Amino acid sequence: MTIEQEKRVVERMIRLYCRKYEKNQTLCSACKALLDYAHLRLSRCKYGDAKPTCRLCPIHCYRPDRRKQMQQVMRYAGPRMLMYYPKDALMHLWSELMNGRNRCSY
Ligand code: SF4
Numbered sequence: 001m002t003i004e005q006e007k008r009v010v011e012r013m014i015r016l017y018c019r020k021y022e023k024n025q026t027l028c029s030a031c032k033a034l035l036d037y038a039h040l041r042l043s044r045c046k047y048g049d050a051k052p053t054c055r056l057c058p059i060h061c062y063r064p065d066r067r068k069q070m071q072q073v074m075r076y077a078g079p080r081m082l083m084y085y086p087k088d089a090l091m092h093l094w095s096e097l098m099n100g101r102n103r104c105s106y
């Protein structure tokens with residue numbers, strides 16, 4: 001996936017988590033901060049458009065607290081993406097398959 005595609009997918013996942021799990025009508029400040037952080041990391045990703053999915057990235061550039069926050073979002077939103085955004089979910093799965101087996105939880 002390209003950086004722009006990844007940005008769109010991560011935004012959908014964070015918004016889904018905030019709306020459905022946290023029951024917020026609009027994106028809360030904690031999720032907004034996570035989204036801004038994730039987009040910034042993606043903009044600075046050293047792999048560019050040839051990047052692996054962040055979950056399988058060998059260097060994983062997230063700082064520990066943000067990584068933990070993202071793991072929580074992914075645990076909820078990951079399986080639900082197939083229902084809400086099947087195209088994005090399948091693209092993401094395909095990208096992971098192309099990048100080998102799971103190495104970490106996010
Ligand atoms: S975790 Fe890896 S793939 Fe994701 S933005 Fe950071 S360096 Fe790039």
Ligand SMILES: [Zn+2]
Nearest residue numbers: 018022028031
């Ligand atoms: Zn939220």
